Amino acid sequence: MTDRQLQEHVQNALDWEPSIDAADIGVSVDNGVVTLRGDVKTYAEKAAAEHVALAVYGVKAVANDINVRLGTGLERSDTDIAQAVVSALRWSSMVPDEKIAVVVTNGWVTLSGQVDWEYQRSASARTVRDLTGVRGVTNAIAVVPHASAPDVRQKIEAALKRSAEVDARRINVTAADGKVVLSGNVHSWFERDQARRAAWSAPGVTQVDDRIAIVP
Template identity: 35%
Template sequence: MSTNGEIEAAVRAELMGDPRLPHPDEVAIAVDAGLVTLRGTVGSFAQLRAAVADARRSVGVTDVWDELQVRLLNEDRRKDAEIRGAALQRLIWDSEIPGEFLDVKVKDGWLTLKGQLSHQWQSDEAFDRVASLHGVTGVTNEIKVDERRAA
């Protein structure tokens, strides 16, 4: 069993080794018996997801509590309408996701996915596709999955 200090060091090493995180030292790490809490500010939603994934795969981590905030710098900001258009286009281009059954709402860079799909993996894929878009500060997935539609 790893000590809190060993777990914190393992998480810090994962963050420092991740090229997706340009400023890993801006992420604070607290450990309590395998539960890791991440706090601080990152430059994009993609960076937030990378930091959480890094922490989850670290030795000794049993769970991750994400308290990170996304704060876009002026040059990284995009208008909500521009983000919505890019998100819809990305969903339409993906041949595995029936994008015509989905809609995207955007408020201050935060996307909300809505619609109905036949499979959970399609919902997960839609989330992943839009989460990495430039200017996104977060994503809420409200896509309904109805496996009966697949039959």
């Protein structure tokens, strides 16, 4: 697939997604690497555009240079945003809100603290990004499990073999002291993401070094 064809596919995917106003989003492609530029009215739209682009077959990586220009009536003070973030985290059943600190500066939310699992870290950012007035999110939460598992590699390999969306034969796994290294190659970003999710789901994992190459 040529870069021009991939550019057209990504633009069509953005136009097809109802949660995104793609009228002001431009797409460029260089050797399979997609760059998104333009303006959107919310941070949720910016995040959604990146997710849509990554899901297009043939995309190797995405540089998200979209600007968030809050629409009319969407401006909020940092105090209002901070209160909304704290409340949203408290109401999420997947987030240990008592372990998370929140700082808001000019609409940009920074989350910090320590949690036991990657899914808790990811859920924290997802909970915040859709709130009105948020211009961006920095997720500085660290994953620090209470216990480590000596058979992390075997657990991850077993999870990959169970997955219908990942060809486990193409992925190599090494693990030591909570750090997991994934290498090999897959056909799409989605398959790579599923492998990374499987690695993060293993108990005792504190870091995942994703070296998997995308070879459409």
